[in-house]
Amino acid sequence: MKKEQVANCQFSVWYPIFKKHTIKSLILPLPQNVIEYLLDDGTVVVHGSEDSTQQTQTNTADGEEDQEDIQWSDDETTTTVTAPEFPEFNAKVQEAINLLGGSVFPKLNWSAPQDANWIALNNTLQCQSLRDIFLLLKSSDFIAHDFTQPFHRCSDDSPDPEIGYELVLRKWSELIPGGEFRCFVKENKLIGISQRDYTQHYQHIYKQQDQICSALLDFFQEHVQYKFLDEDFVLDVYRDSWGKVWLIDLNPFGPVTDSLLFTWEELTSGHDLMADQTEQGDVPAFRYTTSEVTVQPSPCLSYRIPRDFVDLSTGEDAYKLIDFLKLQKSQQDESDEEA
Template sequence: MKNSNKCELRERERERERKRKRKRKGEEEMKESELLKCQIQEWYPRFRRVSFTTNIHVLPESFISFLLQDGLFLPRSSEAMPCRTTATCPELQAEDYHHWKEEDEEDDEPAIPSFPELESKIKASIEQLGGSVIPKLNWSAPADTAWISCSGSLKCRNFDEISLLLKASDTLSHDLCHAFDACEDKTRDRPPVFVLALKKWYDLRPEMEFRAFVRARYLVGISQREVTSFYPSLLETEEYYGSLIADFFVDSLCEQFELENYAFDCYVTKDGKVKLMDFNTWGGSTLPLLYSWNELEEKHSALLENFEENHNSKNISSFAMLRSCGYRVEVRIVKNEGLVQPSFRANSGVPIDLVNKGPGSAWEEFVQKLEEDVGHEG
């Protein structure tokens, strides 16, 4: 079965399950225009000053086809390992010796493509960005395949390392095949163009990454982004980081980004500066982390009403004005080891039958069989 077909079957079931969950939670579905605005090539040129340095390359359709092709293999590269050679000893060969030919099955193997022009551009970008980069497509980085790299991270130093992470990633398969499936007004299966964004590599501290949620241009909540770990250093500083991020939102994003409802990821540097990492849609496939979407909706609904009532003011017309009146955004962090959440990447590298727990899945059949066996023993 071709990789694209497998991708389609997996994502179809996943998307059905996601829609069922959103319906139960009353979540708002995203629109195509919102998803398109969150592509890195759309927002980065305008927010370059407050973001990590990034080079963006348009990907040829042939490279997209390579990423979707069945099998895990790398394209031919100018930096690839040399071809294997076969040693021969003519003096030991019989007169009727004929060199053994490989079996015909190898004729069915996919032709190894090459992308010299793209490789050359990527090599130049990597050199310009200091020798190491983090790759991502329009929306997502291949976070689910960090385990396959030599460094155990997304740090890449050449075209081959980038190609390996991209081709092995299920997350990127979703971006390539089904990015618009969760849109309520879906009219397309893919964006007009795919890009490869290469971000300058920094050894970032995960506890300094945050996700902020914006409703009707009001910042309604901030969450620790890496919720799979407990960081004691955050216990006494969440209010400080919340203030930095709220000021950053007022100064750099509130009136500059087109969408009214969205989430953004950011990083706080050791000298107190906030760097924009990404924009995400409100709802859809974006994770609310230590909140729920219903909570965030309710916080927005109560925000102005409560503040106006407590301050006897009816003139709160913007978040900047709300902020000037002393409003503080709630920052949620993991308070202790017992509140650490399971890793969202824990499923990486395991069979899809174990990842998929929906109706009719192998996991459901296993649980049902186990319950039957226990019932019979009882």
């Protein structure tokens, strides 16, 4: 997997090519101060009025320079970080959310904050305001990865391509997990298809496997093949209840992308996966979870402990540990005084 392949899988690169076949989305460049806020490891205390639209209107006169309005309380034992506000960016985001119908699915150049959904009130990535978006983005290791190591596991030593970070807002769409599939494309050939949510057994997939496989192959041949910048890539698609196929995402062909019910060795080795099939010609290998026995735990489960607790328990973040101990001590002092 080359750096250039990863760069080509950024949302703003593939979206214009496949716009007609995917969920309506808007791309907003991230201002530098917002990037710094997202990367800052401080406590997330998002303030502001409940109604973010109102916030936008009352703050439009402010410059974005005011964002470093971090207020540290005098009491050193209870440090409160007030989240900065970004009035201009907030106005753009709110306008985009309104254009997309009021609810959006957020992601950056490559990743969505799927590992952070436990932190959201409704346990989904559905966002109605910049405040909802910030909470998810700041809590996600997947997002941190996009910022800090986008070219992790690339095989070439060339300099990293320049990245302009972007916030992608996609119209919120209720996708049924049993309708999602991941398609592996090598040398512009669809070699393998895997059920996306391999943690469950879906009867309809088992029953309609031939129809599903040919619908995805048709979609690929008609709308995707030879139209992308690379010949190796991974395509995520959705087959809706009317049988129409939609493109959901494009990912690099390599170990940063989860190979689901295949292994990367199988996918990259010379061994022809299609040889598994009968003499039907170019039929991709189609894999799905066959029975309840093979049901697996959800891959994002391990992310559900707040990172701070993990850092504290492993002693990875000394400052958090010191703050925690100070807080404990002050609480103890208070209760001593009361006694």
